[in-house]
Amino acid sequence: MSVEWDARLQAVELPKSMVNALVLDWLVNQGHHDAAAAFVRESGTPAGDLDGIAERMSIRQAVEAGRMQAALEALEALHPALLSVDPPNGGSDLQLLFALQQQHFIELVRAGDVAAALTHAQHKLAPLAEAQPALVEPLELTMMLLASADGADSPSAHLLHPSQRRRTATALNAAILRAQSRAEEPMLPAMLRELQRAQVELRERHGVSFPQVDDLREAVPRLPSTSREAASPSRG
Incomplete structure (x- = not known):
């Protein structure tokens, strides 16, 4: 049995x-612009617009660093539809928009600017809650x-x-990938999940x-121990 499977x-x-293509897909999705560009040059693998990687990662890093004003301004310049309550294509994601404006509110509170936080909540957060109960x-x-x-002492x-910044950044990163007509996650993890599902089946x-x-992590196919024992010649 083992010999037969090994041959197959x-x-x-x-x-x-x-x-x-799998390697490049992972590099692009994870935002490794320089590595992706080098890989394209060395392998000759066709690639789309790699410039979008740097822009996307710049926005993500701004969110993770708490620089929401800079992140929102960059997002407005690159993908304004993501910040529009009623974009031209009708694809508004109020959950994402709320998460971004919520994070901005959080950063204002963190900075101790209560007045600005209240104004932000009134003009940015409240209308979204009215639109989506x-x-x-x-x-x-x-x-x-x-x-x-x-x-710090609030409920x-x-x-x-x-971790809240990271969650917001991850959601925004996925939205930008969709706006760029790219998958939200690399193909390889999805393929590995399918492999696990097929093995169980x-x-x-x-x-x-x-x-x-x-x-x-090792990714080495092995026969289960019982199968290996059955395939081994008995000694006696």
Whole structure:
């Protein structure tokens, strides 16, 4: 059994162009502009507009650093539809828009500018909650940051944690990728999830014994121990 499977695996040939496309897709999605450009030059892999990578990552890094005004200004220049309540294509994402304006409010509270935070909530957050009732509760939770001087002792203090910035940046990054007609995540993770799903399907529903990839970091297919024992000649 092991010899047969090994022969089958060795017979499978992946076109180098396919492997290169997966590598480039990952580099572009993760924002590695210089590495992607170098890979394109060295491999000859076709690539789209790589300039968009630097712009996207600049905006993401601004959000993660709490520089929301700079992030919103850059976003307005590059993808204004993402900040429009009623964009021309009708594709407004109020959840994303709320998350961005909420993060701006959070940064104002963090800086101790309560007056600016209140003005921002009135003109930017409240209209979104009126347009989408599901945002009323998140708005109320956000406003609780004003329960203490710097928000640290409020029931919503978790919004001040750096992880909140990362969540907002991740959501915005995905939206920009969609606006650039790119996938929200690299193809490789999706393929690995499909591999895991297929392995479970074959093993549990069809009872097939085959080399499985259990450690995705190592990515070496191995027969289950029981199958290897059955395939080995008995000694006696």
